Amino acid sequence: MTLDGATAHHSLRALLTDADTLSTIDCATPGETVAVIEYLMAICFASRTCPSSPQEWRTWITEEHPLGHAAEWLADQPDAAWDLFHLEAPLGQNAMLAPYIDENGTGTAQLVIEHAGDYNQHFDHHHLEHGEPLPAAEAFRAMLTQHVYAPYGRARMSGKEIGSTITNLAAGRLTGRIRVVALGRTLGETLRLNLYPPEDHAEPALNTSWTSGAIPRRTFTAKAKPRTPRSSADLHSALGRSVLLRPNRGQDGQVVVDRVLIGAGEVLELDPERHLQDAVLKVMTNGDAKPLWPSPTRALWRDAHALYGAVKNADTGLYARLRDLRYEKKGSGAPYHLWAVGLLANKALPVAWTQGSYPYAPGMARHLHHASFRGSTVAEYVADSLKSAAIVATEIVYPASRAADNAAQLARFDARWEFWPDAAQPFYELLDEVIEGGAEDDDPVSAPLVGYARTLVTSARTHLTHRLDSLPPNNRGHLARARAEQRFEDDMRRAKAPAELRGETAHD
Template sequence: MPVVSLEGEVADLSLVEVLARAEKLSTLACATPGEGVALIEYLLAICFASQTLPSSPEEWRVRVAEEHPLDDVTEWLTSEPADDWDLFHPERPLGQNSQLAHQLDENGTGPAQLVLERAGDYCQFFDHHHLEHAEPLPAAAAFRALLSQHVYGLAGRARVSGKSLGATLTNLAAGRLQGRIRVVVQGRTLGDTLRLNLYPAAGGRTGHFNRSWTSAENPRRGFRTKPVGRATSGPADLHSYLGRSVLLRPVPAAPGEPVHVDRVLIGAGELLALDPERDLEDAVPSTITLNGHRKPLWPSPTRALWREAHALYSAATQETTGLFGRLRHLRFPDDGDGPPCMLWAVGLIANKTVAATWTEGHFPYAPSQGEALCEASRRGSAIADYLARALERSAYAAWKVAYPNPKPADRAAQMARFDARREFWPAAKGPFLLLLDETARGSDVPTVLRDYAGDLRSSAADFLRHRLDALPHDSKGLLARARAEHRFRADLADAKAPAELREER
């Protein structure tokens, strides 16, 4: 069954075909960053299940450097019984729960509910019309959406009756990656990406692969009472866990025509008790502790992910275990063709039980430039933050003159007229990523930081000037403009300003 789309190609590929062509594929085409992460998770689970993994950090470095082939993974998957990988098997549907079959007709919805970004809170709108819309979804797209639900599904309450399987079936738990940033190290090919993200299994136990709800090597949760989370049996189990109890109904297809899904049913899934030392290989530690462990970096609705790049680079230079602990000791040949890999960070931002948007960042990484990247990203973020605060203070200075007797309720809207941060932050992303790219290629950090700071300073001044153009050309308007521009120049000349901003270009 086709499950993966390729950029530039119309046809989809099966899992076997993807793995067989992993050394030639540079990327996979996915509708969202979360879907891409979920697919990488699944491919990693297959690698672990086939026992294609390093036994130690030293072997990991050798496998990455020598581009250890993934032929064993393809051979293992090819030798597996076809029934175990059948998305529509009557008893053991891949990644699903066939026990929901008797409820599908009564409680099922249109396939829109399967797509995380379209499903709302799974019960959205009074009449559920959007969920009942029955436009079929191609099976390949349904499979990728299914993986996204398993990994990123939000907490809430699904449209499932609890009469037969228990009321707790309708209570959805948050997915394993919901609420934190997932970091995938991307190589130049899919094969490189898989090798970079495979890791030694604790105790040498890879665990079982979760093919379906009813072909379980370990007992699945029931739905009469809420059970405690179970410990994972190994990385194959972790990366393939069934975060949702789901069932898909296929539309009968004519010979040679692709299969579609026209009905889905979604209920609660497995609950995991994650071990921070074993199950959070890629997590970027924050400064906040939770139950004695540092909380992983989480997505922010107000702060773009590129502004947190220094947290990733700090982990890559300071951590001694996990993904970042191994990555810092890796050595790539200097082929002069740019950074050898990228740190792809992805998070889901949600408004309670409703998916809001995806946040992601691609950050170049070269282990030999780890300290330089850490310094450039930290200083670059500080420079951007300082300029943003200077723009805010300048807006306040203009507002104080333009509105001498404001109503408190009007302040926010009035200040927004002069606040250039809305234009500044999107414009700052490009120069920041260029700063990182030049640093990863070996450029002198102080030099590229000065250039970066000069570019941001010029653009910030332009954005402020354009905002102040809204002022009337009378005495009050001219005074407000003069106060705002003076405030901006004074902030950049202040001793507390980053040194790069105090330097005139």
């Protein structure tokens, strides 16, 4: 049984044809949305629907260059090349797994990163052997997400027939780092913002299947040797997993996927300058730099200044092109946003998606960098002061505690964990207010920063009060409350406190 090849074909064509009338694409998760954008970019590159120079890129943005050529290119492609269930070259898949899918395949939870866990353990209450069938379109999007975001680990299949190396899963191209997508007001503008001049004029190579096209594929008889992407189309459509989907008919007669098989895929050798156009490099404690990564303990907005710093300082790539844009204010709000997405994982186990969207207007990079850097600095200082207040209360209430109990006792009075989530919204409002101030204002940052700092202090006081409400109503409890609150207020007035907390202005 096959799926009509025109289904995927026509859906992708419709997205590109209507790109400038669609505000966005709505997928199940942030990672899936990024994966679809990556695939649309690959099609644009394969059809040569991309600017040839930074100057032409600016023209594409300002004149809203249509993407219809990519849709026309798709219309000229054979339907068989876009058939999700083609027997010899299924779209995005490895047909060489066909002899093993009935015996080694699992339920559809295996395909969905959020459900599959580490490919061996069920996760999110979905069991790999009893996953519900997936509609073909959902399975296609989940497969694209696997190709770019799948974590490393061990495949849940036997490698004795096809080779043991197929069970060794390498991390996907975007795993372990933050992917930044420049968002416009429409899907078309988003694609134009993220397309870039190809490195050369070699024949674009789109990965439609493991068993088709001119790109030589790895085998599974030896350890994979990383290959350098041949083109931008190749890069953005790389097959990071060997996937095979088994079709069936659903209860209403629609085509669904009922079994999947996943093994090792391609391993790419990436050059940061050529292949990581959106990467924001962050210097680690040892002096090395690596792309900004998702953290389970540090919210993305606390590093928003790194994104604006990249726009302010970059010589090449996405951020340099964004800095060179010109913008005439046509309405309220920012014309663009920098959308940062990452997959949090505990080793091989995916945990959650993390994301943040930060407003950007051309000419405002310096102001936004200053606001976001100072905003993060203020928030971290207030949070540290909450911890200091909690330590004061803990030492009074538990004067003779054991070292093993210290962490739990401190947590009783530590208001940071309520403070941090509440600090995010004022931070976003700060950035919006700076944008509204406009580039024509010599200083659109200082006044909003002071107001932001005042909001954070008020929030911190409230959370500290709630934490201290658990103190006993006796002399020791009253003393602990008074000294903890006094410690916090003293910290807000110290000379080393950020200037904004004292109602002053801090400059770059």
